[in-house]
Amino acid sequence: MAFPYEDIRTFLDDCEKNKEAVRVNKEVDWNLEAGAITRRQAEIGKGLTVEKGGQPALLFEKVKGFPKGFRLASNLSSNMYRMALMMGHPDPENARLDELQEIFMDGYKNPIKPMLVSDGACKENKLLGKDIDLYKLPAPMVHDGDGGRYIGTYHIVATKDPDTEWVNWGMYRVLIHNKNNMGVLIVPLQNIGLIARKYAEKNEPMPVSVVIGADPLSLFMAATPAAVGFSEADVVGGLRKAPLKMVKCETNDLLVPADSEIVIEGEILPNVTAFEGPFGEYTGYRASPRDKRPVIKVTAITYRNDPILTMSCMGLPVDDSHILASIGTSAIIKDALKKVGIPVTAVNYIPESGSQLLVVSTKTPFAHIATWIKDAVYALGGMCAYFRYIFVVNDDVDIFNVNEVFHAFFSRIHPDRSIHVSRNPSGPLVPAAPLEERKMGTAPVILYDGTWPTDWHPFIAVPPKSSFDNIFPKDMQEKVLKNWKEYGLK
């Protein structure tokens, strides 16, 4: 295993060696075909490893209408095996989400600042001034009906706070308007929204760099909500246990991973907007209506020889976006809850829910702890405030087992005491919300309190679980386990 991967190419090579990636040599059309293949693959793969019937990552070697070498890659993290490879888990075949959360948190708590280098592979080709032409890159029309060709679906959007040294990375979707202008979805409550407001208040353009095909850990961190003021590049260093090599952009002062495939530099001008969207999203729907959103005026494009444009065709779970977002988000939330004294045992931003559901298991030393958890989660802002449903359960539920979560939901939710609706800021992607709520970002949040009431007697009122490990005496469990093979069972 070549962890830490210096770039996306070494990651794909390693995936291929482990039969977790294939090169598609047949020519594919950027106009819907690459997206359709990627989508179908995610749906039949179901997040499983290839050995267990899942589907591999894809490298499309020939894209219609583009010179040899201009490639697309997709489904890079659409199963646990590849996600585990990305993060350096020692046993990718058997990696669990909670184990990946621990690996993540180790890197998060021990960040290493990046290393500035003078040059990088991302500078092998440069398009400046009149040569700028986004159509030189094989940006796909991902889904039919999208608002345009989305060049940024598995990427980094880097912006810098004008008042501090904080550089934020996020995976905010980006489409092409014309050869030198792009559109971007910025939601006010996300970190980029906070930074953009500062520039808007000063009536200044905001420098932006869109990085496509960075090394896998950098891409992972772009989808992870680091705290305000915390630079994702430092966490990448912590995860790699070594500084990330970064190089300065041509037309702004932002730093980008030196061996990225493509870097598009630009600026968001104040008060300039254009229709952006809709786009088939990770919620499993194309729910965000087209609306006027910021425009990125491109000032430079640099790219590697034979560049790989990484893409995601988001939709019904489970795909790369759901797994990618789950790990860091869950780990950060768990750490934050523990810091304020909540006796949380596990957190899972469940991929199977289309990234709509956060499940928290906790001890319950007092009443209304679920409400405290919900308030503490939404206080984190950013992506932590993006899911609409929080389900809190006692710590006897394995919240990484979706069957157990499903059962707990339908056995512990009481219509009168368990369901709490509140108004928190949201974004435009909520499928169940009416159009006005999506446009205004006002879709409500539901807390499902699945904890047993603390005034219930634990042996009289709380019903015992009818499970092998609970409803049978210990000596009977031991006897059955000891004689299992003798019964003729596997």
Place this chain on the structure above:
Amino acid sequence: MEWEVSREILYGMEEDVASGKEIEVNLYNKETYEVVSVRAIMIESPDQSTEGDILWVRDFNGRVEEKPWKVKIIERLASPWE
């Protein structure tokens, strides 16, 4: 050449569209999906004219309307962001 337009771009211009007046509008080139600013005449019923290019209309959810329109482009305009 075929084009696309999003329905909400035409909000507020319905009377001009219906009466065949020239309007300034952003269209999507159906081949490249480039946004192109034009001054054009929209024709809601394509049978009414043999001139013009096919124009597909999409709603804000991205669904394309069954019957295409036509568009007669009078002049290409500078990009709105130049």
